[in-house]
Amino acid sequence: MAKATTAKISETAATGTAPTGKRHAIVEAAARVFLTAGYGPASMDAIAAEAGVSKQTVYSHFGAKDALFEAIVEDKCQDLMGPVRLPAVTDGDPAKTLGDLARRFVAAVLTSPNMALFRVVVAESARFPELAEAFYRAGPAAAVDNLAGYLIELDRKGNLAIRDAKAAARLFFAMLRGDIYIRRLLDLKPEPSAAEKEALVGQAVAAFLAAHAPD
Amino acid sequence: MAKATTAKISETAATGTAPTGKRHAIVEAAARVFLTAGYGPASMDAIAAEAGVSKQTVYSHFGAKDALFEAIVEDKCQDLMGPVRLPAVTDGDPAKTLGDLARRFVAAVLTSPNMALFRVVVAESARFPELAEAFYRAGPAAAVDNLAGYLIELDRKGNLAIRDAKAAARLFFAMLRGDIYIRRLLDLKPEPSAAEKEALVGQAVAAFLAAHAPD
DNA sequence: GTCTATAAAAGGATAGAC
DNA sequence: GTCTATCCTTTTATAGAC
Incomplete structure (x- = not known):
């Protein structure tokens, strides 16, 4: 409750709306509330309270509930594929390279925050089709494209026999999701153990x- | 708008609440509204209007919104695994038997009504954990158990080398879901073509x- | 920019007549 | 059992003071 009288330190930075620090607090609070409660049940009052600001401040920054939701989801989509990317040079054993990629994939994708994001995007895919599209492109599609390039390389070298690289990449990630992905989506299981x-x-x-296998 | 004066024909049938025909209308209407709009946005007014009855009639039959929702989802879960079941005798070519099962699986699972059901169960998995559990058991888990038995048989005969039958069955269905399952969940793609x-x-x-493969 | 009220609407649930 | 009319809470969004 104790509030610093003058906390306006860094506000002449950005171009548009100045990030007073409150804006950041709102974003973080909204992410928590939206991703745990879902779009509908997440009230603007709850978000304002969680952020420690008044409701009007939230409206001043984002205008409406749907705009805030879109901002949150698009933000979260940014760092979806960060960990699941092959290194620039992939000259080692294919089994090891694929294993490393697979490990990073399951570690990132089956995470609770990630599942919560996917759950809410699925739930609101009818109301926010653009968000569903953005999620798919930033996540699954990016992962497939990234791997497909490597698979073509392996095929060229003769390590593997790949007819359709994208189809093969999709199969790879589908196998990795496995049955656990369904159970995680339904919230029946906690994050899997190592x-x-x-x-x-x-x-x-x-x-x-x-x-x-080649041949 | 024209209403028959006396439509009470078959009401002394069941044990508890008599299925006047209106109950059935409510169930069908609620299924449509819940599965298209989702739990939250589906209003009891909309369901009553869709069923052509008054809101109070809906409450007389089901008591509350959550009870109605549970009734609908549990009902829909009944016929989830109907098509995706191996025949009693499976003496043909394993590749053909698995192919037939796979065909029935994708035909049933990727259906729009089925995806809509899954979407709403996922969205409400936090509020209705029992429904998530019921869905998983009636759908994915039942399919896995059913296939696992056949895989053990194939392993015994030497047709395939199966270490963990349930794990192998899960992998099979995971491969079948593939990437399309994600796109269908996000409503990015219509039902796949033949x-x-x-x-x-x-x-x-x-x-x-x-x-x-054995050996 | 930020806050404290307040407006305006929607929706879950109930009362009481028939 | 069924309907019409109503209550009451929640929630989005805005008005106006500082």
Whole structure:
């Protein structure tokens, strides 16, 4: 409750609306509320309270509830694919490279915040089609494109036999999602343990390599 | 608007609340509204209007909104796994048997009504955990159990090398869901064409057989 | 820019007549 | 059992003072 009288330190920075620090607080609070409660049940009052500001301040910054929601989701979509990207140079053992990628994929994707984001985007896909599109492009599609490039390379080298690189990449990630992805979506299971993740990775990589063995 | 004066024909049938025909109308209307709009936005007024009855009649039959929702979802969960079940005798070619199962799976699961059901169950998994559990058991889990039995049989006969039957069955269905399942969840794609389904089936069955080839 | 009220509407649930 | 009319809470959004 104790409030500093003059906390206006860094406000002449950005171009448009100055990030007074309150704007940041609103964004973080809105993310928490939207991702735990969902779009409908998340009230602007709850968001304002969580951010420690008045409701009018929220409206001053974002105008309306749907605009705030869009801002939050688009923001979260930014760092979806960060961890799930192959390194620039991939000259090692394909099994190891794919295993590393798979490990990063399950570690990032099955995370609770990530599942919460996906859940709310799915739930609101009818009302916010652009967000569904943005999520898919920033997440699954980006991952597929990234891997497909590597698979073409492996095919060229003769390490694997890949007919349709994108189809193969999709299959790879589908195997990695596995059944756990469904259970995570339905909130039936907590984040998998390290052992479970490793089992998932091992099964998927082995199956993928067997399915695309050369000759 | 024209209403028959005496439409009470079959009401002394069931045990508890008599299915006057209006109850059935309410169930069908509620299913439509809940599955298209989602739980929150689906208003009891809209359901009553869609069913052509008064709101009080809806409350007389189901008591509250959440009870109605549970009744609808549990009802829809009944016929989830109907098509996706192996026949009693499975003595043919494993590739063909698996292909048939896969075809029925994608035909049933990727259906719009089915996706709508899954979407709403996912969205409300926090508020209705029992429904999420019921859905998983009636759908994915039942499919896995059913297939796992057949896979054990194939392993015994030496047709395939299956270490963990349930894990293998989960992998099979995960491959079948593929990337399209995500796009369908996000409402980015309509129901896949026959050719797309066949491609999905072919890819999954081939990969599965390769991954579990004996020797 | 930020706050404290307040307006205006929607929706879940109930009362009481028939 | 069914309907019409109503209550009451919640929630989005705005008005006006500082």
